[in-house]
Amino acid sequence: MPGEPATPSSNIQRTPSSTPGPKVREEKILVTVRVRPLSPREQAMYDLIAWDFPDEHTVAFRHPNDERPSSSFTFDRVFGPTCSTQNVYEEGAKDVALSVLTGINATIFAYGQTSSGKTFTMRGITENAIKDIYEHMKNTPQRDFVLKISALEIYNETVVDLLSRNPGPLRLLDDPEKGTIVEKLVEKVVDDSQHLKQLIGICEAQRRVGETALNDKSSRSHQIIRLTIESHLQENSGRVKSFIATLNLVDLAGSERASLTKGDGLRLKEGGHINRSLLTLTQVIRKLSGGKRSSHIPYRESKLTRILQHSLGGNARTAIICTLSPALSHVEQSRNSLSFATSAKEVTNTARVNVVVSDEQLVKHLQKEVARLEAELRSPEPSSSSSSSCLRALLMEKDLKIKRMEIEMRELKRQRDLAQSHLELERKSHKEQKGSEQSGPSHQVKKCLAFPPANTLVGTPETWARNNTGRKATLRQSITSTDPYMLMQEIRKLEILQRQLGEEANQALDVLHKEISSDRLGTQDAVETIAKLLSEIKGMQVFNSIPEEVVVRDKADLKEEIVRLNSQGSTIESLEKKLDNVQSTINKLACSFTTSEDTSNSKSQSKKKKMIPFSLSNSHSVPNFIRAPCSPLSSSRKVMDEIVNKIADDNNVVSCDDNLTASSKTTPLKGGEDCSSLSLKENTPVSRKSNPINVKKMQKMFKNAAEENIRSIRAYVTELKERVAKLQYQKQLLVCQVLELEANEGTNIEPDPVDQSPLSWHSIFEDQRKQIIMLWHLCHVSLVHRTQFYLLFRGDPADQIYMEVEIRRLTWLEQHLSELGNASPALLGDDPASYVSSSVKALKEEREFLAKRVSSKLTSEEREMLYIKWEIPPEGKQKRRLQLVNKLWNDPHCMQHVKESAEIVAKLVGFCESGEHVRKEMFELNFRSPADKKTWMGWNLISNLLHL
Numbered sequence: 001m002p003g004e005p006a007t008p009s010s011n012i013q014r015t016p017s018s019t020p021g022p023k024v025r026e027e028k029i030l031v032t033v034r035v036r037p038l039s040p041r042e043q044a045m046y047d048l049i050a051w052d053f054p055d056e057h058t059v060a061f062r063h064p065n066d067e068r069p070s071s072s073f074t075f076d077r078v079f080g081p082t083c084s085t086q087n088v089y090e091e092g093a094k095d096v097a098l099s100v101l102t103g104i105n106a107t108i109f110a111y112g113q114t115s116s117g118k119t120f121t122m123r124g125i126t127e128n129a130i131k132d133i134y135e136h137m138k139n140t141p142q143r144d145f146v147l148k149i150s151a152l153e154i155y156n157e158t159v160v161d162l163l164s165r166n167p168g169p170l171r172l173l174d175d176p177e178k179g180t181i182v183e184k185l186v187e188k189v190v191d192d193s194q195h196l197k198q199l200i201g202i203c204e205a206q207r208r209v210g211e212t213a214l215n216d217k218s219s220r221s222h223q224i225i226r227l228t229i230e231s232h233l234q235e236n237s238g239r240v241k242s243f244i245a246t247l248n249l250v251d252l253a254g255s256e257r258a259s260l261t262k263g264d265g266l267r268l269k270e271g272g273h274i275n276r277s278l279l280t281l282t283q284v285i286r287k288l289s290g291g292k293r294s295s296h297i298p299y300r301e302s303k304l305t306r307i308l309q310h311s312l313g314g315n316a317r318t319a320i321i322c323t324l325s326p327a328l329s330h331v332e333q334s335r336n337s338l339s340f341a342t343s344a345k346e347v348t349n350t351a352r353v354n355v356v357v358s359d360e361q362l363v364k365h366l367q368k369e370v371a372r373l374e375a376e377l378r379s380p381e382p383s384s385s386s387s388s389s390c391l392r393a394l395l396m397e398k399d400l401k402i403k404r405m406e407i408e409m410r411e412l413k414r415q416r417d418l419a420q421s422h423l424e425l426e427r428k429s430h431k432e433q434k435g436s437e438q439s440g441p442s443h444q445v446k447k448c449l450a451f452p453p454a455n456t457l458v459g460t461p462e463t464w465a466r467n468n469t470g471r472k473a474t475l476r477q478s479i480t481s482t483d484p485y486m487l488m489q490e491i492r493k494l495e496i497l498q499r500q501l502g503e504e505a506n507q508a509l510d511v512l513h514k515e516i517s518s519d520r521l522g523t524q525d526a527v528e529t530i531a532k533l534l535s536e537i538k539g540m541q542v543f544n545s546i547p548e549e550v551v552v553r554d555k556a557d558l559k560e561e562i563v564r565l566n567s568q569g570s571t572i573e574s575l576e577k578k579l580d581n582v583q584s585t586i587n588k589l590a591c592s593f594t595t596s597e598d599t600s601n602s603k604s605q606s607k608k609k610k611m612i613p614f615s616l617s618n619s620h621s622v623p624n625f626i627r628a629p630c631s632p633l634s635s636s637r638k639v640m641d642e643i644v645n646k647i648a649d650d651n652n653v654v655s656c657d658d659n660l661t662a663s664s665k666t667t668p669l670k671g672g673e674d675c676s677s678l679s680l681k682e683n684t685p686v687s688r689k690s691n692p693i694n695v696k697k698m699q700k701m702f703k704n705a706a707e708e709n710i711r712s713i714r715a716y717v718t719e720l721k722e723r724v725a726k727l728q729y730q731k732q733l734l735v736c737q738v739l740e741l742e743a744n745e746g747t748n749i750e751p752d753p754v755d756q757s758p759l760s761w762h763s764i765f766e767d768q769r770k771q772i773i774m775l776w777h778l779c780h781v782s783l784v785h786r787t788q789f790y791l792l793f794r795g796d797p798a799d800q801i802y803m804e805v806e807i808r809r810l811t812w813l814e815q816h817l818s819e820l821g822n823a824s825p826a827l828l829g830d831d832p833a834s835y836v837s838s839s840v841k842a843l844k845e846e847r848e849f850l851a852k853r854v855s856s857k858l859t860s861e862e863r864e865m866l867y868i869k870w871e872i873p874p875e876g877k878q879k880r881r882l883q884l885v886n887k888l889w890n891d892p893h894c895m896q897h898v899k900e901s902a903e904i905v906a907k908l909v910g911f912c913e914s915g916e917h918v919r920k921e922m923f924e925l926n927f928r929s930p931a932d933k934k935t936w937m938g939w940n941l942i943s944n945l946l947h948l
C-alpha cells in the first residue's frame, strides 16, 4: 500500500505552506542498476553470467573462469536478476516518481543497451507509479488533483506525438519559464487509472519498434510519457497551496553496436541516431557530473537532451535505472552502461516545489494575513510579543496625532467662520455706509429720487446708451426691492425725526422767549412775536400717536400711512416757515440789542444792577435742553460757568437773590463739575455788603453772554431750518416711493373701478402731462430730457409712478425757484440767482448744440419744410437752424407744438420717436448721493437747493 510519498518528505525540504516561494534543495540523481536474468536467447547461446552482486549497492564483474571479481560498481541500489520490478520501483523509482504529487518535477528513465530490459522495467515502473499516484490522490481528499498525460517519441531525431492521430513531426520551442516545450503536443486529462493505462497502451502501440538480432521488439525510439499533476488545496482549508509538476517516464532506445544488432539499412540509420542522441546524453551527464555547471552543457545537441534538460541537472528529481544484461557476451556494453551510470551518480539536480498561486488566492491570503496581523497588533493581551507592543504604541501615537489634528482643524474652522462673519459684517457695514452716502441726509432712506445729470442728457446718443445701460439694472433692482415694510419703517423714523425736530425748535424758542421776557433784550414787540411763534410751534407738535412696532397687514395700511404722511406735510412746511420767521426775528433782535447796548450803555448799566444775570436766570431750563450739536445750551452754560468761575476767582460775590439760590439747589446743573461748583459757592458765606460787586465788569460779561446766546440761538435755528428742509425732502421721497410701490402692486391688485379705469387714467395722464410740460418750461428743463420723457411715457398705466414723480420733483423745484428767486424762472430776467442762471445757460447751450446738428441730421428737404412750417425767415439776425431750435419746446400750451418739437429733437439727437431707444428706467428713482454733487446742469438743482 503506497502511503504518503516518502521521498519528498524525507529528502526534500518542504516549503512552508504560508510562503509561496519554493525552497531549493540540491540532490544527486538516484542511480540504480538492474540486471535482468539471462534471456532465453542468451541461455540458448550458453552465455555465461558475468556479474556478481556482493551487496545491494554493488555490481561486480566476475569472469566465469576467475573467482575474484575484477571490477565493481556501486550505485544507490543494484537489483539482481531475481529482483522484481516491484522491488526496483519501490527502491529505485517510487520515491522520485511520487515527488510529482508534491509539486516537484521527477524523471525516471532507463538506460541500457538494447534488449537489456529497459522497456520491461519502465513498463513496470509506470504501472506502479500510476497505481501509487492514484492511491495517493485517493488518500488525500483535502486536495483536488488533475492528472494529464502527453507522450512522444524521438525517432531518428524526430519528435512524434504518441497520443495524436496525426503523427507528424513536432517542433521544439524554447519557453523562458518552462524551458523546451514541444509544440502542439497533445495533452490529455486523465479520468482515472484505467483511462491512464489505456492511454499509455496507445502510446506503446504508437511507438516504433523493430526486430533486431538482439530483440524481437526492439524499441527504435526514445519514448517519453509525461504525466502532469496539478493539485489544489480546497478552499475551506484556509491554506494556499497549488502544485504543478511533471513526471517523465523515459524509455530510451537501446545503445547498440551495429555488429551485435546486425542491423542494416533502416536499422543502421536508426542505430546511428540512437547512438548519437545517447552519446549526447552521455556527454551531458559527464559534463554535469564534472561539477562544471558554468561550462557549456550540450543539451541542444540532441532533442532528447533538450527535452530532458530540466531532468538533467535542473529542476527535477531524477532516477536512472541502468539495465544490464547479465550475459558475458554483453560485458563491454554493460561496462559502458555502468560507466554512464557512474557518471550520472555525480549529477546534481536542483529540484524545487512548483507552487502556483493565483492572484485571487494570493489576495485572499494576504487579506487574511493582514487581518490576522492587525488583530494581533490591536490585541490588548499582555502576552503579545514585544514587536506587537511596539506597533500598538505606534498606533496609539498615530491615533493621538489624528485627534490633535482634528482639534486643530476644528479650531481652524472656528477661526475661519469667525473671520467670515467679521468679513460679512464689514461688508454689510460698508454697504450700509455706501447706501447711506447715496441716500442723502437720512441713513434710513434706501430709495430717493434723482434725475440723470444734464451732461448725460446733452450728449450723443452713444453717451445716452452707455449711461442708460447701467441705470437699467439699477432701477430694476430698486423697483423690485421696494418693500412696504421698509417704507413703513422709513415713515415712522421720519415722523420721529419730525417730532424731535419740533421739540428742539420748541425748546430753542422757549429759551429765546425767556431771554426776551427778561426785559433785557429787544422790544415788547419782539417778546410778543417770539411768544406767538412759540405757541404756534407747540401747536404744530401735536402729532398723532406713532406706534412703536410697524405692522404691514395689507395695502390699506400703507394707504393710511400715505394719507397720514401727506396730512403732516403742512406741519413740516409750516414749521419751516415759522423757523424762517424766528430766524428773521432773532436777527432783528440781535441788531436792536447791539444798537441799544452801544447807545445807552450807562442806562443799561443802571438797569443791570438790579438784574439777574442772564445765564443764571435761565439756569433752571438748562438741564432740559436737547443736546444738539448746535444747541444753545453749550454756549449758555459755558457763559454761565465762565461768569461763576470768574467771580469766584476775583473773590467777588454775585448779588444773587434767594430765588437764584433755591433754583440752583433744586435744579442742579447737569454734570458733576457744575453741581460741585455751585455747591462750593453755597457753602461759602455770602454777604452782599461785605462783598461789593464790580458792576461794570458784570455788565460787560452779561452783555457778552447775551450776545453769545443770541448767536447760538440764531445758529441753532438755522440748523433747525436746514434739518426741516431735509426732512421735508425725505418725506417727499418717501411719498414717491410709496407711489412707486403702489404702482408696482397695481399689476397684482384689482384696480379700483372708478379711479383705476383706463378712461380715468388716460384723462389723468393727459392732465399730468400738460402740467409736466408747463413745469418743464418754467424750470428750464433740458429739451432732450423733455423729448425723452414725452416720447417714452405715452399713457401706459405703468407710467403712473413716473408721472407722479416727475410732477412732484418739478413742482418742488418750481416752488423753490419761486421762493429763492421771488419769481418764476421765466420772469427772472437777466439777473437771476446763480442756480437759475446756470439752468438758463445750460438750456441755451443745449439749443446751440441741437442747432449744429440740424444740417447733419435733417435733409435739405426736411429743413426747408420745417423752416416753412415754423415760419423761419431766410434772412434774420440768427441762422435759420438756430431760429428753428429756439422755437422748439417754447409753447407749453400747444400740445401739437410740443409733439412736433419732440419729434424734431428726437431726430436731431438720433433717437427713435417711439422712444424705443430710451428706457423708462433711465428716469431712475434713485437718489443721488451728496458726494456725487456736481455743478448743476439740470435736475441736481434740487439737492443744491437743499444743501444736501
Ligand SMILES: Nc1ncnc2c1ncn2[C@@H]1O[C@H](COP(=O)(O)OP(=O)(O)OP(=O)(O)O)[C@@H](O)[C@H]1O
Pocket (backbone or CB within 6 Å): 035, 036, 037, 039, 112, 113, 114, 115, 116, 117, 118, 119, 120, 121, 215, 217, 218, 219, 220, 252, 253, 254, 255
Ligand atoms: N527483468 C526481467 N525479467 C524477465 N524478463 C526480462 C527482464 N527484463 C527484460 N526481460 C525480457 O527481455 C526482453 C527484452 O527486453 P526489453 O525489450 O525490455 O529490452 P530493451 O532494453 O527494451 O530492448 P530494446 O532496447 O531493443 O528495446 C523482453 O522479452 C523482456 O521480456
